[in-house]
């Protein structure tokens with residue numbers, strides 16, 4: 260990682276903490292590695308991304324069936340899916356300091372990166388988190404926190420067919436938490452032990468898998484565009500056979516140029532009929548009376564990695580009116596705060612009253628609107644720029660005369676006067 264990129268990473272992590280986007284998990288107790296908590300702005304940003312995703316891939320379509328399946332999943336399912344055996348990473352442990360590393364990410368496989376001690380032999384390490392369910396030792400059942408969402412879709416395949424009788428092709432989608440006991444969590448939200456995924460399994464006839472693979476590949480690019488990632492920073496990687504997951508016959512990774520290097524953002528896999536076959540599931544075509552096993556295309560979107568990429572992409576520094584500033588050029592659709600309303604001076608009750616009125620009237624249509632009368636106006640602009648608020652509206656003495664306000668644009672810093680009656684329609688949100 261070069262110095263400039265290293266700085267970008269530090270600046271983003273620090274902004275996220277300072278402004279209430281993302282905090283280290285369990286920080287007040289020393290922190291728990293591989294966990295992060297979303298603060299008010301981070302939670303809102305994540306929610307907006309989820310909503311956008313849901314609209315694009317679920318609610319605007321007729322072929323997608325949403326579910327929200329259990330996080331605690333019995334051992335039998337992971338046995339059938341092959342995860343007990345194959346959901347592993349190669350691991351080596353330092354004989355001296357006991358630190359563990361992913362063997363496939365080391366260039367020197369003999370000496371510890373931390374203490375230069377001798378590394379032990381390579382072992383396979385299963386990433387699933389085991390949990391015991393049941394209240395007594397006799398009725399305890401071994402289960403695992405889900406390491407992928409997909410099994411939730413597969414084990415509900417028959418339920419969806421029985422309730423909704425979908426015709427092929429159709430998909431089952433969900434957004435939810437996933438848990439992986441990563442050997443070496445690092446790089447902020449990039450490699451963590453608990454993360455949010457948005458994903459669907461799309462069931463097709465075997466002879467149509469290539470057509471649908473290409474279709475979803477294009478749709479993934481459209482999504483990348485929706486969330487404001489530049490196409491120059493996202494790259495497809497055709498994953499070689501030996502590097503693909505155990506269930507995949509073809510995988511394309513969508514990689515992003517993170518500050519620490521080009522790494523996987525999303526994946527698109529052709530899972531064949533591997534999972535449905537292992538769960539002994541099939542599809543009955545009503546028109547022909549034929550039974551067969553559909554094949555599966557799986558686009559998967561890590562939300563933490565999405566948020567991290569969006570933050571890298573939107574972080575900007577420039578100079579406005581002779582002052583340095585930091586601003587997040589977030590797409591308006593996902594910005595956590597859409598508009599901020601200020602009275603020019605906080606000690607002038609008539610300005611505060613009018614600003615409150617404008618705030619209340621806009622809040623009916625723009626729920627994520629903020630009122631701020633703290634500090635001088637320049638500082639308030641800077642604060643909103645730093646969290647990516649697209650518009651700031653200022654109520655001044657002219658407002659009391661002619662019912663117009665100042666609307667300031669985040670990216671250009673330009674200000675224009677707008678009549679309050681036209682305020683809502685003048686904002687593009």
Ligand code: ATP
Nearest residue numbers: 441449450451454523524525526559560561563564
């Ligand atoms: P990697 O090779 O980086 O470990 P993977 O190939 O195991 O990733 P998948 O199994 O394809 O990842 O997981 C689907 C998506 O989940 C990834 O595209 C990524 O967005 C996200 N993801 C996977 N592992 C993590 C993690 N440890 N932390 C955050 N997001 C993750």
